Amino acid sequence: KAGVTQTPRYLIKTRGQQVTLSCSPISGHRSVSWYQQTPGQGLQFLFEYFSETQRNKGNFPGRFSGRQFSNSRSEMNVSTLELGDSALYLCASSLYGPVDTEAFFGQGTRLTVV
Amino acid sequence: EDKVVQSPLSLVVHEGDTVTLNCSYEVTNFRSLLWYKQEKKAPTFLFMLTSSGIEKKSGRLSSILDKKELFSILNITATQTGDSAVYLCCQGGSEKLVFGKGTKLTVNP
DSSP states (O other): OOOOEEEOSEEEEOTTOOEEEEEEOOTTOOEEEEEEEETTTEEEEEEEEETTEEEEEOSOOTTEEEEEOTTSOEEEEEOSOOGGGOEEEEEEEESSOTTTSOOEEOOOEEEEEO | OOOEEEEOSEEEEETTOOEEEEEEEOOSSOOEEEEEEESSSSOEEEEEEOSTTOOEEETTEEEEEETTTTEEEEEEOSOOGGGOEEEEEEEEETTEEEEOOOEEEEEEO
């Protein structure tokens, strides 16, 4: 059974640019959630999608957005990048959601904004 | 806003020691308390607790939840160097997880 795949693994962008990260969940999982991890703030919830609908969103500015496709693959987009957006971005897939079922995390995308 | 506090933030022990990691939480819409282990990048699932007072066990690891006092503990007995990792506690509610900052455990041979 293939795990959660995130692409790309590493990314360097310039301030002001935008970026799109991709997450392919485990087959059969309908929930994909996204997290930002930084040394100072730890792991913080960005948003969760279930069957193409956003069910909840964390306390991040509107520059952070996402979507989920009918095959459950998900993308997150960050526009107008700031230096503070440099972080490890993790996605996790689960059957019914990370609150009620085990979440399987991908290896993450390391984003560096210069 | 919900808050999860873990202690200690870091811990160094010798192989064979027993450790207890603590997690306290504030709840508005509590549904679950979860523990994850993060060795490199991808956290891996350890336990999900929803009922108070019921211990979950997996090998040398065990965890228990106290919903009245709003805390959970993770015990690791007979620690091994492979247990070295960051242990993350998170509270699940309203379709989102709130994570603590983690406890970094280092097990020396």
